[in-house]
Amino acid sequence: MTIILLTSGVVLCLTSAAFIINEMATFRRTISEELLSLADIIGNNSSAAIMFNDKKAAQETLNSISANPRVLAARIVTKDGELFVEYLAPGADRSRLKIGAEEAPAEAAGDAGALWGLSKEVRIWKRIVVDGTHIGTVxxxxxxxxHIKKLNLFFAIAALVLLAAFLIAYFMSMKLQSLISVPIMRLAETMKKVSEEKDYSLRTEKTSKDEIGSLIDGFNEMLTEVEERDEALRQHQDHLQRLAHFDDLTGLPNRALYCDRLSQALFQADRATQKVAVMFVDLDCFKDINDTSGHRVGDLLLKDVAARLQTIVRVSDTVARMGGDEFTILLPNLEDPEKASLVAQKILQNISEVYQVEGNDIYITASAGITIFPDDGKTVDDLLKNADTAMYHAKNNGRNVFQFFSREMNVKMMNRLDLQNNLRHALERNEFVLYYQPRINIADRCITSMEALIRWPHPEKGMIMPDRFIPLAEETGLIVPIGEWVIRAACLQIRKWQTQGNPLFPVAVNVSAYQFRRKNFTETVTEILEETGVSPALLEIELTESAIMKDVDSVIKVLKELNSLGIIISIDDFGTGYSSLSQLKRFPIDSLKIDRSFIANATTNADDRAIVIAIISMAHSLGLNIIAEGVETEMQLALLSAQGCQEMQGYLFSKPLPPDLLTQLLHDDRERKIQKNN
Incomplete structure (x- = not known):
């Protein structure tokens, strides 16, 4: 705007100067023309007087101009430059006059003086010529x-006009500034502020509806779009930040955030010489809930468990989900480690209370492991590993309990990890073998069927029994491929015996609950039978009583599918579960196996004997075959025979044997039958 004012001022000044110069030039020209005419008249009228040296006549001619107020003085000089006559206007000051004969120029006519500078010293001259002869000069x-007053007045008016024009230009500039410059400057200030503060919520005020207003609208719309994008980006970053540090399902801190908080707590505890407890909580049999009720119910249950855990701990404590059904709890600033056990008791008690999930009552328990800083470890990794180790020992001790970490646990855990690693390679290396334990008819002591039992002859550790590796296989999920291997290996052995011409008997295989509940279990069994060419009537599936009592409707569906194929179904370890007669009759099963724990004490303990008798009686009433397992004495056999038990299995007749020894036993059994018939 200053530039506009300066430009306007220069233009006005130049315009005014041009008008003044033009006025002065016009004034000079007018004066010159008028006085030159007057000089010409005087010269013509006084030429005769000069020729005859008649000064009186020349003076009279010169005095005739006294009526002209524009003449201040006049003189007639001879051609030699001598004064002939002169005229002075009244009031003229001779001393201030600048007119003399000696100054007459050589030109015929003209003017001289500084009229451009408004000087009073202006002179007009005109030669007097007669017949071409110069006789004098006027x-x-x-x-x-x-004229100077007029010029001064004109200058004053011009100055006033110039000032007025300048003021008008100034006020118009200010108005234009308010209309153009001020909005643009505000816009620039807003842009600068947005750039410095990164505050995209700022806006520039719109003061007009012209092009400037449109520019401001465009700028504000751009800021709105940038603000929306910035907000979307911030929300996306917050979401990513939350995903990086919080569990998406439960909203609890995840492993990364938990480890960060644990690291800070350890640093502070080390400086303040305080203790920190790390608790590892794992839900018991959570896979069963996922398998029976679906993952949606499992997820809802996890959310409820997370909510309960948060109500138990202090504000300064941290509850995190490490993954799956595993939770960790950080208890900083502990004066007494025993307080961690009180928290653990509350947690286990709270978790074990009934849950309402989609209108269904769900019960679940948890096992917890606790480790203390700095007693058990001083790093995040060590404490988490120790708490996990203690938790697994709690599970092995019956579940729904908590266990403090001890150094001895590390040795057991290392052995467990070593066994787990070896277990993963056992299938690849084909290290498993099947042993077969025959079942006999109690009446004639002839073989009726047999049970396939898995063994693991480890190349370095020797024979590893199933009770050591089967629970670990179930925890890791390896039970599924191992279970499929058992079924396939048993069928291949049946096929081999069939090819060799040996007598064929049904072979029973144990199927875990986890394997049985898989959706494709029936298809897998069918594929193995078709692959090996074994009749379904030669395969028997053994399930534990506890396995069939969960999600009964689904179990019945699968059992019917297997039964329709001709596969024999038996319930193993019967009597250890909680099935009732009304439930049992719904299952399409063929046999019941009395658990060995009842058989072992049946001859010495009245309660066990009563249970055995009741099971045999119930099986008879349902039309089921009854098999007693773990028979080792003749007294046990006599009791079973007296109660009408059809079959037995145990060391009294034979221990589990490898295939080649069992083949010999089959030959001996066949020879015995032949001799008996003869």
């Missing part, structure tokens, strides 16, 4: 006072 000095 010199006139005009009276400039009036």
């Amino acid at each position: 010199v006139i000095q005009p009276n400039m006072q009036g």
Whole structure:
């Protein structure tokens, strides 16, 4: 805007100067023309007087101009430059006059003086020529006072006009500034502020609806779009930040955030010489809930468990989900480690209370492991590993309990990890073998069927029994491929015996609950039978009583599918579960196996004997075959025979044997039958 004002001022000044110069030039030209005419008249009228040296006549001619107020003085000089006559206007000051004969120029006519500078010293001259002969010169000095006053008045008016024009230009500039410059400056200030503060919520005020207003609208719309994008980006970053540090399902801190908080707690505890407890909580049999009720119910249950855990701990404590059904709890600033056990008791008690999930009552328990800083470890990794180790020992001790970490646990855990690693390679290396334990008819002591039992002859550790590796296989999920291997290996052995011409008997295989509940279990069994060419009537599936009592409807569906194929179904370890007669009759099963724990004490303990008798009686009433397992004495056999038990299995007849020894036993059994028939 300053540039506009300066430009306007320069233009006005130049315009005014041009008008003044034009006015002065016009004034000079007018004076010159008028006085030159007057000089010409004087010269013509006084030429005769000069020739005859008649000064009186020349003076009279010269005095005739006294009526002209524009003439201040006039003189007639001879051709030699001598004064002939002169005229002075009244009031003229001779000392201030600048007119003399000696100054007559050589030109015929003209003017001289600084009229451009408004000087009073202006002179007009005109030669007097007669018949081509120069006889004298008329010199006139005009009276400039009036004209100077007019010029001064014109200058004053021009100055006033110039000032007025400048003021008008100034006020118009200010108005234009308010209309153009101020909005643009505000816009620039807003842009600068947005750039410095990164605050995209700022806006520039719109003061007009012209092009500037449109520009401001465009700028504000751009800021709105940038603000929306910035907000979306911030929300996306917050979401990523939350995903990086919080569990998406439960909203609890995840492993990364938990480890960060644990690291800070350890640093503070080390400086303040305080203790920190790390608790590892794992839900018991959570896979069963996922398998029976679905993952949606499992997820809802996890959310409820997370909510309960948060109500138990202090504000300064941290509850995190490490993954799956595993939770960790950080208890900083502990004065007494025993307080961690109180928290663990509350947690286990709270978790074990009934849950309402989609209108269904769900019960679940948890096992917890606790480790203390700095007693058990001083790093995040060590404490988490120790708490996990203690938790697994709690599970092995019956579940729904908590266990403090001890150094001895590390040795057991290392052995467990070593066994787990070896277990993963056992299938690949084909290290498993099947042993077969025959079942006999109690009446004639002849073989009726057999049970396939898995063994693991480890190349370095020797024979590893199933009770050591089967629970670990179930925890790791390896039970599924191992279970499929058992079924396939048993069928291949049946096929081999069939090819060799040996007598064929049904072979029973144990199927875990986890394997049985898989959706494709029936299809897998069918594929193995078709692959090996074994009749379904030669395969028997053994399930534990506890396995069939969960999600009964689904179990019945699968059992019917297997039964329709001709596969024999038996319930193993019967009597250890909680099935009732009304439930049992719904299952399409063929046999019941009395658990060995009842058989072992049946001859010495009245309660066990009563249970055995009741099971046999119930099986008879349902039309089921009854098999007693773990028979080792003749007294046990006599009791079973007296109660009408059809079959037995145990060391009294034979221990589990490898295939080659069992083949010999089959030959011996066949020879015995032949001799008996003869």
